[in-house]
Amino acid sequence: xxxxxxxxxxRLERLFTRLTLIEQALGLLHWDMAAMMxxxxxxxxxxxLATLKALAHELLTAAGVKPLLDAAVDEDLDDWQRxxxxxxxxxxxxxxxxPSRLVxxxxxxxxxxxxxxxxxxxxxxxxxxxxxxxxxxRLTREMxxxxxxxxxxxxxxxxxxxxxxxxxxxxxxxxFDDLGAFLPGFLEQVLAKQTPxxxxxxxxxxxxxxxxxxxxxxAVLGFDFEHGRLDVSQHPFxxxxxxxxxxxxxxxxxxxxxxxxxxLHETGHALYERGLPAAWRTQPVxxxxxxxxxxxxxxxxxxxxxxxxxxLSFAAPVIAEPFEAAGQPGWDADTLHAxxxxxxxxxxxxxxxxxxxxxxxxxxxxLEKALIGGEMQVADIPAAWNEGMVRLLGxxxxxxxxxxLQDIHWYDGAFGYFPTYTLGAMTAAQxxxxxxxxxxxxxxxxxxxxxxxxxxxxxxxxxGQASRHTTDELLISATGRSLDPSVFKxxxxxxxxx
Amino acid sequence: xxxxxxxxxxRLERLFTRLTLIEQALGLLHWDMAAMMxxxxxxxxxxxLATLKALAHELLTAAGVKPLLDAAVDEDLDDWQRxxxxxxxxxxxxxxxxPSRLVxxxxxxxxxxxxxxxxxxxxxxxxxxxxxxxxxxRLTREMxxxxxxxxxxxxxxxxxxxxxxxxxxxxxxxxFDDLGAFLPGFLEQVLAKQTPxxxxxxxxxxxxxxxxxxxxxxAVLGFDFEHGRLDVSQHPFxxxxxxxxxxxxxxxxxxxxxxxxxxLHETGHALYERGLPAAWRTQPVxxxxxxxxxxxxxxxxxxxxxxxxxxLSFAAPVIAEPFEAAGQPGWDADTLHAxxxxxxxxxxxxxxxxxxxxxxxxxxxxLEKALIGGEMQVADIPAAWNEGMVRLLGxxxxxxxxxxLQDIHWYDGAFGYFPTYTLGAMTAAQxxxxxxxxxxxxxxxxxxxxxxxxxxxxxxxxxGQASRHTTDELLISATGRSLDPSVFKxxxxxxxxx
Numbered sequence: 001x002x003x004x005x006x007x008x009x010x011r012l013e014r015l016f017t018r019l020t021l022i023e024q025a026l027g028l029l030h031w032d033m034a035a036m037m038x039x040x041x042x043x044x045x046x047x048x049l050a051t052l053k054a055l056a057h058e059l060l061t062a063a064g065v066k067p068l069l070d071a072a073v074d075e076d077l078d079d080w081q082r083x084x085x086x087x088x089x090x091x092x093x094x095x096x097x098x099p100s101r102l103v104x105x106x107x108x109x110x111x112x113x114x115x116x117x118x119x120x121x122x123x124x125x126x127x128x129x130x131x132x133x134x135x136x137x138r139l140t141r142e143m144x145x146x147x148x149x150x151x152x153x154x155x156x157x158x159x160x161x162x163x164x165x166x167x168x169x170x171x172x173x174x175x176f177d178d179l180g181a182f183l184p185g186f187l188e189q190v191l192a193k194q195t196p197x198x199x200x201x202x203x204x205x206x207x208x209x210x211x212x213x214x215x216x217x218x219a220v221l222g223f224d225f226e227h228g229r230l231d232v233s234q235h236p237f238x239x240x241x242x243x244x245x246x247x248x249x250x251x252x253x254x255x256x257x258x259x260x261x262x263x264l265h266e267t268g269h270a271l272y273e274r275g276l277p278a279a280w281r282t283q284p285v286x287x288x289x290x291x292x293x294x295x296x297x298x299x300x301x302x303x304x305x306x307x308x309x310x311x312l313s314f315a316a317p318v319i320a321e322p323f324e325a326a327g328q329p330g331w332d333a334d335t336l337h338a339x340x341x342x343x344x345x346x347x348x349x350x351x352x353x354x355x356x357x358x359x360x361x362x363x364x365x366x367l368e369k370a371l372i373g374g375e376m377q378v379a380d381i382p383a384a385w386n387e388g389m390v391r392l393l394g395x396x397x398x399x400x401x402x403x404x405l406q407d408i409h410w411y412d413g414a415f416g417y418f419p420t421y422t423l424g425a426m427t428a429a430q431x432x433x434x435x436x437x438x439x440x441x442x443x444x445x446x447x448x449x450x451x452x453x454x455x456x457x458x459x460x461x462x463x464g465q466a467s468r469h470t471t472d473e474l475l476i477s478a479t480g481r482s483l484d485p486s487v488f489k490x491x492x493x494x495x496x497x498x
Numbered sequence: 499x500x501x502x503x504x505x506x507x508x509r510l511e512r513l514f515t516r517l518t519l520i521e522q523a524l525g526l527l528h529w530d531m532a533a534m535m536x537x538x539x540x541x542x543x544x545x546x547l548a549t550l551k552a553l554a555h556e557l558l559t560a561a562g563v564k565p566l567l568d569a570a571v572d573e574d575l576d577d578w579q580r581x582x583x584x585x586x587x588x589x590x591x592x593x594x595x596x597p598s599r600l601v602x603x604x605x606x607x608x609x610x611x612x613x614x615x616x617x618x619x620x621x622x623x624x625x626x627x628x629x630x631x632x633x634x635x636r637l638t639r640e641m642x643x644x645x646x647x648x649x650x651x652x653x654x655x656x657x658x659x660x661x662x663x664x665x666x667x668x669x670x671x672x673x674f675d676d677l678g679a680f681l682p683g684f685l686e687q688v689l690a691k692q693t694p695x696x697x698x699x700x701x702x703x704x705x706x707x708x709x710x711x712x713x714x715x716x717a718v719l720g721f722d723f724e725h726g727r728l729d730v731s732q733h734p735f736x737x738x739x740x741x742x743x744x745x746x747x748x749x750x751x752x753x754x755x756x757x758x759x760x761x762l763h764e765t766g767h768a769l770y771e772r773g774l775p776a777a778w779r780t781q782p783v784x785x786x787x788x789x790x791x792x793x794x795x796x797x798x799x800x801x802x803x804x805x806x807x808x809x810l811s812f813a814a815p816v817i818a819e820p821f822e823a824a825g826q827p828g829w830d831a832d833t834l835h836a837x838x839x840x841x842x843x844x845x846x847x848x849x850x851x852x853x854x855x856x857x858x859x860x861x862x863x864x865l866e867k868a869l870i871g872g873e874m875q876v877a878d879i880p881a882a883w884n885e886g887m888v889r890l891l892g893x894x895x896x897x898x899x900x901x902x903l904q905d906i907h908w909y910d911g912a913f914g915y916f917p918t919y920t921l922g923a924m925t926a927a928q929x930x931x932x933x934x935x936x937x938x939x940x941x942x943x944x945x946x947x948x949x950x951x952x953x954x955x956x957x958x959x960x961x962g963q964a965s966r967h968t969t970d971e972l973l974i975s976a977t978g979r980s981l982d983p984s985v986f987k988x989x990x991x992x993x994x995x996x
Contacts, residue, residue, distance in 0.1 A: 022550070055553060241542055243538055244535060
């Protein structure tokens with residue numbers, strides 16, 4: 001046996017194959033922790049995860065990697081390999097630029113802050129967590145500064161890049177300012193027009209039947225059960241690996257719509273993962289392209305396709321079937337549709353509807369940008385939060401539990417994540433609009449419960465591209481233009497005012 | 499922060515903590531593969547497992563480890579640390595002595611042979627798998643020779659040591675010859691005395707109710723559901739980690755007793771894992787002591803405790819309850835007991851009863867010892883197998899499907915494993931006998947469904963010792979003597995001839 005010649009790029013591919021497989025193992029361990037693990041397994045699972053993460057970090061930041069990255073640039077690579085090398089360098093930069101002392105300090109500070117937050121939130125006691133949050137913020141700003149130097153972008157953008165490769169606050173500002181100016185007046189119009197919905201289905205709805213319905217709908221959307229499962233966890237998510245996609249939901253015997261919508265949402269994520277090119281699986285370029293595009297795939301399925309009146313024509317009898325409720329009042333398509341497009345300004349982001357959700361996100365985005373920029377201090381958060389809620393949604397949280405204590409993100413050190421939710425919602429609208437132009441009679445096929453035309457278009461335009469292009473390039477290629485809030489606004493006008 | 503002094507032994511502890519945590523992650527990935535994974539996940543799961551195994555192997559066989567092992571010998575260690583160092587060296591020897599070329603060849607040959615075996619077994623076509631099995635044997639003998647040199651023991655013992663640390667064929671020969679001479683005559687007596695059992699419970703038995711019964715019985719034996727689960731897999735096993743023990747079973751709607759006995763068996767394994775000292779978790783000395791002792795813990799629960807007439811007094815109404823069969827004919831303690839102590843010579847090891855099982859094992863042990871020793875060739879297996887069955891059990895397999903093709907072990911390269919089953923059965927009898935002498939009214943407490951006295955004794959005598967002592971030392975300390983087949987024989991006489 002002779003050793004084939006393997007220059008720098010080739011050796012990097014081998015390294016990243018290994019890293020990807022460790023990441024996949026971590027993905028399964030995380031899924032199990034949320035969906036299967038008995039409570040007593042938590043401590044040792046934490047150690048297992050930390051060990052595998054440390055091993056992957058050591059492999060990626062070993063002394064030999066930078067010379068390989070530098071040497072590979074001068075090798076004869078095709079476009080796909082160049083895109084892969086770009087993603088490799090980005091991974092390496094995020095891992096290697098930050099001193100391990102800072103990584104450990106941040107991890108420790110995040111754990112301490114999160115632990116206190118879990119007590120402070122139900123008590124609405126922001127003061128109890130202000131100091132640990134300030135420490136998390138201080139260390140995050142230190143890390144942002146280092147990555148800012150390495151990437152040559154502003155500090156906030158360097159954090160954003162962890163979740164949204166190439167994301168720029170300057171560009172987000174433009175679309176969020178546009179949307180933020182639009183929403184309050186639009187919301188007023190919707191609330192003025194909206195009438196109380198007719199009474200919907202009455203429970204209880206057994207978990208067994210809800211699960212049967214969820215599985216049925218997953219199959220309708222194109223979920224591949226040879227390569228995935230549906231289970232239960234406290235916080236629904238999509239995990240696992242592209243060849244073994246694990247989605248979860250949560251059931252409430254008193255209401256089934258929220259769980260069902262959650263299943264459709266996670267199925268959108270799952271279809272993206274499953275649609276990534278099989279041959280690229282072990283390389284960074286084969287991964288899903290950032291959080292905003294991932295969220296666009298879940299919201300495209302949930303919000304654009306499945307909350308449409310057309311889908312309900314197909315879905316209403318399918319929904320009624322496991323509950324043996326066909327023909328009963330409240331189970332018709334019009335009533336079910338009225339239930340799922342109801343708009344209600346409220347305090348909690350995760351419970352928000354499609355119209356008010358962006359307001360929650362814009363508020364958090366503006367605050368975290370000011371916190372990272374040093375223009376705002378931790379102590380200022382509660383007042384700024386409540387004022388922002390009044391300005392954007394016209395309601396003032398009665399306490400910090402329903403205000404600035406509701407989300408885990410900051411307390412856990414995740415600054416730069418929030419904007420991806422609404423970037424995803426806007427991207428979903430723009431992609432669905434493009435699909436509707438490209439696919440003949442798309443609403444009609446959805447109205448027949450036939451998702452193959454839509455999925456076929458997504459496979460080609462989005463899933464099959466993986467991380468080969470930047471998010472902006474992908475969007476231009478799929479829709480003809482960069483992110484344009486007017487499409488999302490048109491969708492909202494069409495659904496809620498037409 | 500200053501770097502604390504960490505001499506060789508201390509650095510080894512850190513290395514083995516890491517290796518243990520990787521092993522734990524592998525354990526969970528294996529459990530998931532058997533109990534949860536959709537079929538399409540198999541290929542990527544294989545890659546994930548191979549990657550983590552390779553990483554662990556590289557860490558253990560790195561150039562710096564041998565000098566640490568050698569230096570640690572001269573350090574000031576206490577007895578516990580010396581025992582830990584002994585186990586570390588054993589791990590290292592098994593991993594580092596065999597050239598990676600041979601490890602890979604064996605892995606490849608085993609996979610090829612196993613794949614062919616899966617087709618050859620149902621067809622009863624030994625010839626189709628003889629050549630690949632011969633290749634596995636050739637490579638296994640090569641490996642055995644290398645380990646034999648390193649350990650200073652005969653080749654077969656070096657293989658045995660992989661599963662049964664310190665196991666010696668010379669010692670096994672003595673007890674197996676004794677038992678092998680006893681069994682044929684004893685079996686004849688049992689069959690002469692045995693009358694057809696009264697009709698037992700009639701199905702179908704719903705899986706849901708069988709599962710409820712299994713969970714109830716696990717709780718009776720002392721299974722800790724804060725630290726474990728019961729799930730389904732094709733081949734029942736006990737996996738996971740000591741803090742998160744995952745046992746599985748398989749249900750048949752036409753019969754519940756086999757599944758229930760399987761649950762009790764795996765619960766015995768689980769109690770052992772869970773009883774290992776928490777503070778020793780991440781070190782080799784904290785592991786369960788070899789396969790024969792592990793099997794002794796499952797068989798002690800299943801065979802010694804739960805197939806006893808005393809246990810059935812308690813269990814019969816508990817068993818009837820989920821099936822709403824209390825008081826119905828066939829569900830009384832005497833009838834249920836008659837069902838589970840039935841002796842029937844048959845061809846298949848995994849279906850064998852307590853009396854005939856050792857004959858299956860002794861046959862395999864003698865053949866594999868001859869194969870490793872070079873006194874027998876692969877082509878001789880079918881004839882030798884069938885003659886052995888006649889000699890030991892008085893029946894001749896009508897084909898190789900029900901003969902030498904039935905077990906995966908050899909085809910997968912696992913030579914040296916078989917004897918641990920019957921060593922475990924004998925050890926179980928000897929430990930249970932000792933427990934009955936030490937614990938007042940042990941049968942009476944089992945007859946009340948109170949397993950705390952038995953478990954308390956096992957925790958102290960077996961579980962809490964982990965790998966601190968050799969198997970022989972542990973047995974002497976717990977029972978006053980080395981393995982003595984007369985205790986097992988007395989148990990059989992008592993149960994089947996009294």
